[in-house]
Amino acid sequence: MKNTVIIVAGGSGTRMGTSVPKQFLEINNKPVIIHTIEKFYFFDRNIHLILVISSGHRSIWDQISRNFSIPLRYEIAIGGQTRYHSVKNGLNLVKEESLVGIHDAVRPLIRTETIADIYREAANHGNAVPCVPVRESVREIKLSGSRIIDRKDLTLVQTPQVFLYTVLKKAYKIPYSAEFTDDASLVERSGVKIHLVQGDLYNIKITSPEDLEIAGRILG
Amino acid sequence: MKNTVIIVAGGSGTRMGTSVPKQFLEINNKPVIIHTIEKFYFFDRNIHLILVISSGHRSIWDQISRNFSIPLRYEIAIGGQTRYHSVKNGLNLVKEESLVGIHDAVRPLIRTETIADIYREAANHGNAVPCVPVRESVREIKLSGSRIIDRKDLTLVQTPQVFLYTVLKKAYKIPYSAEFTDDASLVERSGVKIHLVQGDLYNIKITSPEDLEIAGRILG
Numbered sequence: 001m002k003n004t005v006i007i008v009a010g011g012s013g014t015r016m017g018t019s020v021p022k023q024f025l026e027i028n029n030k031p032v033i034i035h036t037i038e039k040f041y042f043f044d045r046n047i048h049l050i051l052v053i054s055s056g057h058r059s060i061w062d063q064i065s066r067n068f069s070i071p072l073r074y075e076i077a078i079g080g081q082t083r084y085h086s087v088k089n090g091l092n093l094v095k096e097e098s099l100v101g102i103h104d105a106v107r108p109l110i111r112t113e114t115i116a117d118i119y120r121e122a123a124n125h126g127n128a129v130p131c132v133p134v135r136e137s138v139r140e141i142k143l144s145g146s147r148i149i150d151r152k153d154l155t156l157v158q159t160p161q162v163f164l165y166t167v168l169k170k171a172y173k174i175p176y177s178a179e180f181t182d183d184a185s186l187v188e189r190s191g192v193k194i195h196l197v198q199g200d201l202y203n204i205k206i207t208s209p210e211d212l213e214i215a216g217r218i219l220g
Numbered sequence: 221m222k223n224t225v226i227i228v229a230g231g232s233g234t235r236m237g238t239s240v241p242k243q244f245l246e247i248n249n250k251p252v253i254i255h256t257i258e259k260f261y262f263f264d265r266n267i268h269l270i271l272v273i274s275s276g277h278r279s280i281w282d283q284i285s286r287n288f289s290i291p292l293r294y295e296i297a298i299g300g301q302t303r304y305h306s307v308k309n310g311l312n313l314v315k316e317e318s319l320v321g322i323h324d325a326v327r328p329l330i331r332t333e334t335i336a337d338i339y340r341e342a343a344n345h346g347n348a349v350p351c352v353p354v355r356e357s358v359r360e361i362k363l364s365g366s367r368i369i370d371r372k373d374l375t376l377v378q379t380p381q382v383f384l385y386t387v388l389k390k391a392y393k394i395p396y397s398a399e400f401t402d403d404a405s406l407v408e409r410s411g412v413k414i415h416l417v418q419g420d421l422y423n424i425k426i427t428s429p430e431d432l433e434i435a436g437r438i439l440g
Contacts, residue, residue: 131359132356134358134376135424135425135427136352136376136377136378136425137376137377137401137402137404137405138354138374138375138376138377139351139374139375139377139404139414139416140373140374140375141373141374141375141416142373145413145414146375146414146416147408148377148399148401148402148404148405148408149374151401153360153361153362154358154359154360154361154369155358155359155360155361155366156354156356156357156358157356157357157358157359157368158356179368181357181368181371182357182368184357184359184368185357185368188367188368193365194359194365194366196359196361196366201428201430201431202430202434204355205355205356207355208421210421210422211421214422214438217437217438217440218434218437218438220437
């Protein structure tokens with residue numbers, strides 16, 4: 001089956017204290033989003049790439065695409081008001097049955113081998129969602145204080161989350177709600193059982209200047 | 221008030237697939253535990269250092285202490301069957317009222333500034349436990365599948381956890397139970413309210429060869 005990836009780069013990056021959103025900042029002289037695209041290129045040189053970019057950042061992207069080699073042909077969808085709306089816009093550009101991965105542009109550390117594992121599991125099970133174990137003690141914070149909670153039943157969810165196109169298309173008919181923090185939670189609501197697979201421990205989401213610095217050392 | 225730190229190096233390191241436990245493996249040509257000790261030395265050159273080491277690893281430690289400079293004078297307590305028992309053995313070597321930090325030997329990435337923050341907060345509140353926010357979606361795994369849970373009330377707990385000696389001594393009168401996954405949960409059981417403070421995002425616990433590799437690049 002054909003592979004598609006929707007790379008979501010809609011975030012405004014306000015937490016970084018920079019005017020350029022974090023997905024467009026450079027790690028080792030290359031924008032984060034280019035590192036991310038390259039990982040999918042190494043997985044499948046024929047993957048259908050859809051980039052979701054806010055209209056307000058289009059000029060930044062145009063500049064990047066002139067200065068750096070983009071290894072894959074791609075289409076651009078316009079970012080929406082929330083991640084839900086961004087992914088939905090990207091999904092409208094998928095025209096045929098395929099395995100559709102949805103990935104955060106700000107996760108450039110994903111390993112190509114892990115991408116391959118997730119797509120393969122999704123082909124077998126209809127969907128695959130990468131998770132990593134919780135390695136610290138977990139406390140629940142309440143108004144009255146905090147209390148320890150059992151971590152052994154908890155797992156942390158990452159991206160790329162991969163689904164059959166038909167599964168995702170059906171899930172995105174559900175209207176937007178703030179409770180859908182990722183695609184898995186939306187697909188789950190549509191009645192499909194989520195298939196968890198092993199993620200990468202260091203597939204971190206770059207949200208702070210410190211993350212950018214650490215990611216540079218890890219990629220280095 | 222005087223500062224004490226109990227560095228717990230009792231683990232057997234079986235998950236690493238090595239015979240030498242992870243706290244004794246080298247990062248950038250220096251054992252993990254030496255990196256960890258140095259961080260506390262830079263915080264307070266007069267800190268009372270207690271190392272908890274399993275009797276089975278005593279010869280490894282003796283070799284390390286001959287080959288590397290240990291910047292602090294220290295005492296050694298014998299590791300117990302569980303972390304609870306190890307800390308309790310360490311605590312027996314504390315002779316006077318002080319602020320007692322308990323830290324995992326396998327967390328060499330803790331920043332000196334963060335150590336200082338935690339001890340200062342503990343001086344003001346009687347205890348201080350470092351936490352970092354959960355940055356991923358969280359799923360709860362059940363026999364019937366998994367479901368998304370709200371992460372905004374959850375926080376991940378790290379070390380060093382710092383307590384007034386009297387608080388800790390009283391808590392460790394409670395008999396061992398497997399539910400005490402860290403010192404904060406034991407102290408909480410003794411009736412003391414836990415004071416959460418900001419931890420270091422990259423104060424990771426080294427439990428796999430990959431962690432060792434990543435920690436090397438971050439420290440590098």
